[in-house]
Amino acid sequence: MTGEHYFTAQPGSAARERDVEFRIGARDYVLRAATGVFSADRLDPGTAVLLRKADLPGPDAAGPFLDLGCGYGPITCVLATTAPRAVVWAVDVNARARELAAGNTDRLGVAGRVRVADPDGVPADVRFAEIWSNPPIHVGKAELHGMLGRWLPRLAPGGVAWLVVGKNLGGDSLHRWLADQGWQVTRRASQKGFRVLRVNA
Template sequence: MANRSNETSQGNEQYFSANPSSEDVRRTLHVTLRGREADVEVSNGVFSSGRLDLGTSVLLRHVPDPASAGKETPHAFLDLGCGWGPITLALAEADPRAEVWAVDVNDRAIALTASNATANGYGNVHVGHPEDVPADLRFDTIWSNPAIRIGKEALHDMLMTWLPRLAPGGEAYLVVQRNLGSDSLMRWLADALGDGFSVGKYASSKGYRIIEILRK
């Protein structure tokens, strides 16, 4: 469930491997995430280890602020497939009072996101495997660049595990390459989620679609 639409990060090793076999060589990137600059660590065996992925950049540039930002009641946010953590950091910055959960199956990605959150001063971030998230937790906002290349069945299973955990009035935004089936995924999500949700295109840019899912 790594934070990616479509790439292998190192040789033939998949970024969604639980335990990357490539050498863990840390490098520092300077990135801009929704207008805030940050220094982050990246490494081999994790999605987009040399740069901020274009799809993630499109998502962060176009996605609206979480609806809870500025409200009194703390909320829970989810980065589904965190990689080294760009979406996590952006969510944590968007509402410092929210509890931000970042999940991945890649142990190295989990370690990087945790260290990047700490290094950038975000104490409201929880990072772990999917099973580490409390089963009764519901999310007000989900942002994700989902791992399309895990295959359609696995992708569908992943999305139907997490999207129904949106709280009433909650919102999710997914970025997917148009040529990798974003429009067909929108149609499938609308059918699979049913009448309690609305699914549509929120924005398009640089060959990507941002899919909006709202829980009614």
């Protein structure tokens, strides 16, 4: 996989599939992951902190929600099961990740409320009540800022974004950058070396 990353659009490596098991709240999840996608062998620790420390939507939340950089779909699956009325957009540049996310939501019985798409496949008029992301820090600061600069303005009025970033990967500098862009940013939690940031317009 030299030169290939989880943010590669079309992974060329053979897909070795495996199950990833985790528990959020009172629910156990078993999702299918594969090589060539982000954190294919376990629930990423940052994603785990995000899902356990951010405010998950309740059963009356209608969305729509965005899982930005969805990977094989752990955030999407949690959002879709905790908010059974909501539509969730699962967005990733990685075609293998999108295929896995679609399969996982189908096995959970929530695929009818999930829209799996590449970044250009989301209609321009969709505005999100919530954006959730464990953003791909390793793409570089310019790419990261460009991605957030593209999607955060698509929050609906009163919407909120939940982000998790490793402290040693620039979590505090990202906090400052977001504030400099005019966003209201609060650090909701700091655990296991990760910052959970709440972002409001």
